[in-house]
Amino acid sequence: MSLAPSTSGTMKAFRGKLHFPIIMLCTIAFVSLLYTERISILLSSNPFFKIKSCSKRGSVIKNDDHRNATEDKIDGSVVDDRFVFDPEECSVENGKWVFNRSIKPLYTDSSCPYLDRQVSCHKNGRPDSDYLHWEWQIEDCTLPRFDPEVTLEKLRGKRLLFVGDSLQRGQWQSLVCMVEFIIPEDQKSIRRGRAHTVFKAKEYNASIEFYWAPFLVESNSDLHIIGNPKERILKVDSIAKHAKHWEGVDILVFNTYVWWMSGYTIKSYWGSFPNGEEGYEELEAPAAYRIALKTWANWVDSNVNPNKTRVFFTTMSPTHMRSADWDNPEGMRCFNETKPFLKKGFWGTGSDKRVMRVVAEVLKRMKVPVSVLNVTQMSNHRVDAHTKVYTETGGKVLTDEQKADVLHNSDCIHWCLPGVPDTWNQIFLAHL
Numbered sequence: 001m002s003l004a005p006s007t008s009g010t011m012k013a014f015r016g017k018l019h020f021p022i023i024m025l026c027t028i029a030f031v032s033l034l035y036t037e038r039i040s041i042l043l044s045s046n047p048f049f050k051i052k053s054c055s056k057r058g059s060v061i062k063n064d065d066h067r068n069a070t071e072d073k074i075d076g077s078v079v080d081d082r083f084v085f086d087p088e089e090c091s092v093e094n095g096k097w098v099f100n101r102s103i104k105p106l107y108t109d110s111s112c113p114y115l116d117r118q119v120s121c122h123k124n125g126r127p128d129s130d131y132l133h134w135e136w137q138i139e140d141c142t143l144p145r146f147d148p149e150v151t152l153e154k155l156r157g158k159r160l161l162f163v164g165d166s167l168q169r170g171q172w173q174s175l176v177c178m179v180e181f182i183i184p185e186d187q188k189s190i191r192r193g194r195a196h197t198v199f200k201a202k203e204y205n206a207s208i209e210f211y212w213a214p215f216l217v218e219s220n221s222d223l224h225i226i227g228n229p230k231e232r233i234l235k236v237d238s239i240a241k242h243a244k245h246w247e248g249v250d251i252l253v254f255n256t257y258v259w260w261m262s263g264y265t266i267k268s269y270w271g272s273f274p275n276g277e278e279g280y281e282e283l284e285a286p287a288a289y290r291i292a293l294k295t296w297a298n299w300v301d302s303n304v305n306p307n308k309t310r311v312f313f314t315t316m317s318p319t320h321m322r323s324a325d326w327d328n329p330e331g332m333r334c335f336n337e338t339k340p341f342l343k344k345g346f347w348g349t350g351s352d353k354r355v356m357r358v359v360a361e362v363l364k365r366m367k368v369p370v371s372v373l374n375v376t377q378m379s380n381h382r383v384d385a386h387t388k389v390y391t392e393t394g395g396k397v398l399t400d401e402q403k404a405d406v407l408h409n410s411d412c413i414h415w416c417l418p419g420v421p422d423t424w425n426q427i428f429l430a431h432l
């Protein structure tokens with residue numbers, strides 16, 4: 001696929017005033033091309049565990065129920081009153097990004113064999129690297145560092161399945177890369193399918209999987225992606241075709257967002273229209289999203305036994321198409337950004353509050369408890385962390401000529417890996 005479809009929208013986007021739908025249109029035009037490549041999915045997690053007590057920082061953070069006093073280590077150099085993370089009491093939304101060059105990602109795009117070229121920014125020529133050294137510090141609590149061994153222990157004997165779109169696939173790849181390097185070569189494997197990809201850690205009898213379902217519900221653009229959003233039709237009340245692959249999984253992690261943001265109304269149908277897909281109704285995105293999410297919630301409530309299965313929902317991953325949002329009207333989408341935008345509570349046009357409201361309302365009424373991985377606020381700040389032109393399209397890394405056209409070709413939707421999704425997984429692990 002060529003990059004052409006995004007051009008006109010983008011041009012407008014860059015001339016100052018821009019309507020949200022137009023931004024979204026650029027977004028989607030780009031999305032449509034980015035989604036044509038190999039599809040994979042991931043899903044899984046490790047439930048039933050909770051840190052109950054709130055010990056102060058300074059104790060070693062153990063993912064153990066019972067804390068052992070002899071293991072406490074006092075770090076005399078830093079006085080920090082924040083509590084050890086407790087998902088019941090700590091909110092991951094309120095925090096700040098702190099730069100610390102001695103923080104290093106657990107993997108690189110050369111060390112991890114499971115990363116898609118699409119997100120391998122360094123390999124694809126991204127020159128700056130500060131974006132790798134930021135840590136999300138939440139206000140009242142400390143978020144435990146990600147520990148691969150603890151993670152694999154929690155996943156022992158379990159299937160973890162990530163379900164959703166390519167942002168979710170990024171989270172899956174990030175998690176696989178953050179644990180795979182402690183597993184010997186002959187103890188791990190991957191089986192890639194069109195919709196369903198399975199990474200296995202044999203000695204742990206654990207799998208970390210991804211299932212591609214960008215809308216969660218069924219559409220005519222799931223496996224055979226339709227580039228033109230106007231031609232996509234969603235069956236907002238049908239999910240069984242996908243959901244049969246989710247049964248019996250121990251930990252499910254869902255997301256869906258960016259595909260809804262095409263800037264067009266969503267062609268939706270449900271029930272048994274006599275003329276099938278042709279009988280669609282055009283719905284505003286949040287309205288269609290609400291019906292679809294209820295369909296999903298209903299499936300979860302009717303099919304998931306909360307004593308056996310943990311369910312997570314990753315909130316929307318923001319896009320950064322409009323640099324005026326972060327007070328840089330001269331910017332070129334996110335292309336020029338090498339630092340996060342640190343303004344407290346920053347929320348741009350690339351995260352739709354209406355959709356967030358729908359998510360909150362639907363989840364609140366569910367029978368099965370769903371743990372929210374609320375990554376939107378923290379990700380809002382990371383205007384610096386997208387793949388930009390250091391990505392690929394149609395299976396090929398951008399040519400120098402394409403790279404030079406930053407205005408049209410900067411992907412400000414997907415994240416470089418290592419990068420922001422590593423922090424999502426840090427949060428995921430803290431909830432597991």
Ligand SMILES: *[C@@H]1O[C@H](CO)[C@@H](O)[C@H](O)[C@H]1NC(C)=O
Pocket residue numbers: 068069070071
């Ligand atoms: C604490 O851990 C140490 C070593 O891991 C062990 O020897 C000791 O018995 C533990 N103490 C308690 C109270 O569990």
Ligand SMILES: *[C@@H]1O[C@H](CO)[C@@H](O)[C@H](O)[C@H]1NC(C)=O
Pocket residue numbers: 100101102103
């Ligand atoms: C930076 O990170 C290192 C390694 O985790 C840590 O030891 C150090 O205290 C941090 N520095 C600051 C200023 O937080």
Ligand SMILES: *[C@@H]1O[C@H](CO)[C@@H](O)[C@H](O)[C@H]1NC(C)=O
Pocket residue numbers: 157158159205206
């Ligand atoms: C391995 O894990 C699966 C669930 O993923 C479970 O059904 C099976 O019993 C486990 N096997 C062993 C040997 O623990």
Ligand SMILES: *[C@@H]1O[C@H](CO)[C@@H](O)[C@H](O)[C@H]1NC(C)=O
Pocket residue numbers: 305306307
């Ligand atoms: C889950 O466990 C609780 C307590 O053991 C029990 O009362 C409940 O019926 C179980 N729910 C299901 C769906 O099995």
Ligand SMILES: *[C@@H]1O[C@H](CO)[C@@H](O)[C@H](O)[C@H]1NC(C)=O
Pocket residue numbers: 330331332335336406
């Ligand atoms: C953004 O990057 C482009 C391309 O490298 C450069 O020409 C332009 O001056 C930069 N703009 C700003 C505001 O830094």
Ligand SMILES: *[C@@H]1O[C@H](CO)[C@@H](O)[C@H](O)[C@H]1NC(C)=O
Pocket residue numbers: 093315356359360363372374376377
């Ligand atoms: C996620 O956090 C934002 C604040 O950053 C909040 O407005 C929103 O309601 C939260 N979403 C959910 C589903 O809890």
